[in-house]
Amino acid sequence: MAANSAAYEAIVRAGPRLNQLQQAHAHLIVTGYGQSRSLLTKLITFACSARAIAYTHLLFLSVPLPDEFLFNSIIKSTSKLRLPLDCVAYYRRMISSNVSPTNYTFTSVIKSCADLSASRIGKGVHCHALVSGFGLDTYVQAAFVTFYSKCGDLRAARKVFDRMPEKSxxxxxxxxxxLEQNGLGEEAIRVFNQMRESPDSATFVSVLSACAQTGAIGLGSWVHEYIVREGLDLNVKLGTALINLYSRCGDVGKAREVFEKMKETNVAAWTAMISAYGTHGDGKEAVDLFNKMEEDYGPVPNDVTFVAVLSACAHAGLVEEGRSVYKRMSDSYGLVPKVEHHVCMVDLLGRAGFLDEAYGFIHHLDGIGKATSPALWTAMLGACKMHRNYDLGVEIAKRLIDLEPENPGHHVMLSNIYALRGKTDEVSHVRDGMMRNNLRKQVGYSVIEVENRTYMFSIGDESHQETGEIYRYLETLMSRCKEIGYAPVSEAVMHQVEEEEKEYALRYHSEKLAVAFGLLKTVDVAVTVVKNLRICEDCHSAFKYISVVSNRQIIVRDKLRFHHFQNGSCSCMDYW
DNA sequence: TTAGGGTTAG
Structure with a gap:
């Protein structure tokens, strides 16, 4: 007994360190405990924590008759360590060994299925859990809600949730x-409002993300106040969620305030803050913060950080800074640039007008077998359109359509490029093709929040109670803009809009309606609008003039970035 | 021993 206890102590002392564990293992064998299931279970758990998966497996094979406890330990460890394939393999082995699973088995293996987005395997596990009698176990049910959400099957997630007698x-x-992770921010907020239990810090992180996604700054600030009032600990995840909230709702200053107040930060928090500056067009601040991160012995930047910095440089035209950051990525941090970094580089060079260099960059990647992503050509295409390189643009758009015929975006780009050159026949040809193949452009809409209520506008929207008033006000605004020099964007650009949108012309684009509504309903504050697509060229020009005639700040978040319109100019300096 | 949370290109 004493020897057994000493052996156990030795394993615990070794901890998740491979060398020490192997010594302890040798000792077990020498002292005759090499077959002890309980000691081997402990040893296996640590070996797995050390990520020594081959050794873990070897140890496992040395156990004569693995029991429920051993299987559960190894299934849980592999799941926790994000070794989902091993986890599923041990689960299968457990079944074939006729060892009965418990709720502990299921929670772990479901988590691994979620990590793998392995929909078919997970559904099988679900059936198995039901027939094994764990259909009403709160832990198992909650794990299935997560599993179905991660597989994108929100209906199934909802079904499991609705059937829970006790909702934890x-x-x-x-x-x-x-819901939030699947882009259903509004729905996530609705569910939050139905909650009867008091929310905790994890609830708030998701709710804040939902607010950031939808632009619901009213609820978002309420959550912030609640956190302060109730003295909730502002941990890193909560702080980062707040940075993201304020940034994505247009207030970088407030985002920075939160960042400065955080007691503990990590790479995600810094990256969120860098990204905030980047999307608001403040590339210099983004690069400064990144430099500070390096100088102050802040957290070590990861590949996500580099995407944020490079994108910030691209949007602000900081070509040299971008090149230097890209070089440092591998030279100083040993990170291997991935597709997203390559895309940033193409974007950085392309936007700045170095089309040849951007093209050469892709060809260089091609040469080393790394140019497989259509995203690279999409970035290149954006640059061609921006710098009016029609021939190359048409060539790339056609190539993209070959690669991804189902992606309506590529067809729209090709059509837009033809339109810019006045090739109306070609435009109709592309449009007809889209119609034939039932490819529809994403429907654009703009959202604005006034006094904690959100209002959504689509093009030519007449569904609002105050439609008449909004349209009349917009007319007045536009004629005042014309008096000081606004001219609608040329006829060629008009052809870029969808067929059914034409009748409304550019005048009633969703973002114009939302901005007019915001100006009408508020006094003195900045008007913030969130659009799901990129802002249109004409609206971009119009808002500069509107900021003058209304003497107000207009903030538009489009699909990619922010535009702050004030005193007749935009923070993007027309560089978008 | 069990289930849930933040950062990224086009």
Missing amino acids: IVAWNSLISG
Whole structure:
């Protein structure tokens, strides 16, 4: 007994360190405990924590009759360590060994299925859990809510959740997070409002993300106030969610305030802040913060950080800074640039007008077998359109259509490029092709929040109570703009709009309606509008003039970045 | 021993 206890102590002392564990293992064998299931289980758990998966497996094979406890330990460890394939393999082995699973088995293996987005395997596990009698286990159910959400099957997630007799806080959080992560921010907020339990810090992280996604600054600030009032600990994840909230709702200053107040920061928090500056067009601040991160012995930047910095440089025209950052990525940090970094570089060079260099960059990648992503050509195409390189643009757009015929975006780009050159026949040809193949451009809409209520506008929208008033006000604004020099963007650009949009012309684009509504309903404050697509050229020009005639600041968040219109100019300096 | 949370290109 004493020897057994000493052996156990030796394993615990070794901890998740491979060398020490192997010594302890040798000792077990020498002292005759090499077959002890309980000691080997402990050893295996540590070996797995050390990520020594081959050794873990070897140890496992040395156990004569693995029991429920050993299987559960190894399934849980592999799941926690994000070794989902091993986890599923041990689960299968457990079944074939006729060892009965428990709720502990299921929660771990479901988590691994979620990590793998392995929809078919997970559904099989679900059936198995039901027939094994764990259909009403709160832990198992919550795990399934997460699993279905991560597979994008929100209906199934909802079904499991709705059938839970006792809905735990974790189940609520799983559903809210699942909705938010699948782009259903509004729905996530609705579910949050139905919650009867008191929310905890994980709830707020997901709710804040949902607010950031939808632009619901009213609820977002309420959550912030609640956190302060109730003295909730502003941990890193919560702080980062707040930075993201303020940034994506247009207030970088407030985002920075939160960042400065955080007691503990990490790479995600810094990256969120850098990204905030980047999307608001303040590339210099983004690069400064990145430099500070390096100088102050801040957290070590990761590949996500580099995407944020490079994108910030691209949007601000900081070509030399971008090149230097890209070089440092591998030279100083040993990170291998991935597709997203390559895309940033093509974007950086292309936007700045170095089309040849951008093209050469892709060809260089091609030469080393790394130019497989259509995203690279999409970035290149954007640059061609921006710098009016029609021939190359048409060539690339056609290539992209060959690569991804189902992507309506490529067809729209080709049509837009033809339109810019006045090739109306070609435009109709592309449009007809889209119609034939049932490819539709994404429907654009703009959202604005006034006094905690959100209002959504689509093009030529007449569904609002105050439609008459909004349209009349917009007319007045536009004629005042014309008096000081505004001219609608040329006829050629008009052809870029969808057929059914033409009748409304450019005048009633969703972002114009939303801005007019905002100006009408508020006094003195900046008007912030969120658009799901990129802002249109004419609206971009119009808002500069509107900021003058209304003497107000207009902030538009489009699909890619922010535009702050004030005193007749935009923060993007027309560089977008 | 179990389930849930933040950062990224086009």
